[in-house]
Amino acid sequence: MAQKQFYRRRKVCKFCVENIDSINYKDTKLLSQFVPERAKILPRRISGVCSPHQRQLNDAIQKARSIALLPYTTD
Amino acid sequence: MRKYEIMFIVDPNLPEDEIDQLNTQVAGMVTDGGGSVVETEKMGRRRLAYEVKRQTDGFYVLLTVEANGEIVSEVERRFRVMDTVLRYITVRVDETEKKLEKVRAIRQSKTDRRNAKQPASPEQPAAN
Numbered sequence: 001m002a003q004k005q006f007y008r009r010r011k012v013c014k015f016c017v018e019n020i021d022s023i024n025y026k027d028t029k030l031l032s033q034f035v036p037e038r039a040k041i042l043p044r045r046i047s048g049v050c051s052p053h054q055r056q057l058n059d060a061i062q063k064a065r066s067i068a069l070l071p072y073t074t075d
Numbered sequence: 076m077r078k079y080e081i082m083f084i085v086d087p088n089l090p091e092d093e094i095d096q097l098n099t100q101v102a103g104m105v106t107d108g109g110g111s112v113v114e115t116e117k118m119g120r121r122r123l124a125y126e127v128k129r130q131t132d133g134f135y136v137l138l139t140v141e142a143n144g145e146i147v148s149e150v151e152r153r154f155r156v157m158d159t160v161l162r163y164i165t166v167r168v169d170e171t172e173k174k175l176e177k178v179r180a181i182r183q184s185k186t187d188r189r190n191a192k193q194p195a196s197p198e199q200p201a202a203n
Contacts, residue, residue, distance in 0.1 A: 021178050022171070025164075026082075026137075067082055067164045068133065071124040 011048025015057075023056040025063035031070060035061065039071040076110065076141045078172070083154060083163035084133035087120050094134060097159065101138060104150050110142030127161045139168075 014033075015023065023030070034042045034049075034057055041061055044054045064070040081101075085094050094117070102112045118135035127133065140146075147165050154163045 021175050067162050068123040068127055
């Protein structure tokens with residue numbers, strides 16, 4: 001059964017693990033961890049964030065974008 | 076009355092005292108409508124993530140306010156007219172604060188119960 005030996009680290013939701021209750025749009029330091037170079041929102045399948053927190057994260061990032069705290073895009 | 080956060084970006088070329096003047100003007104709008112200002116925080120000049128009205132920098136001001144929807148829409152209408160205000164955002168915070176309190180209370184009760192069950196075990200190092 002175990003043909004492939006490589007071990008993938010299990011992804012966990014950062015917000016659940018570190019007990020971060022509020023994802024605030026003003027906290028650009030936190031949010032920028034989830035917007036890579038192209039300023040797109042990092043998908044859940046890569047970051048491992050659980051769905052309730054991903055939803056809050058999306059809201060926060062979009063609010064931050066609208067007042068120029070985070071970019072919509074970079075070129 | 077609901078609690079709102081009004082964040083707006085002022086033209087950074089404006090002198091400091093004029094920014095203060097603008098803040099009191101906005102605060103006046105809120106109090107005139109029957110609301111109250113909880114806190115005014117000048118977050119200072121910072122770089123914008125993208126250009127707004129040909130500006131690369133902006134002076135951020137955060138206003139926490141107890142008001143109703145009419146006051147907020149009036150403030151926003153005035154912001155739209157003002158040339159010195161580059162951007163604004165209004166976020167309702169009372170409900171999210173309430174939710175947050177609930178989550179915290181649940182977590183607190185959980186840890187309390189755990190501690191009550193095993194009083195002999197040493198205190199877990201705080202994760203926070």
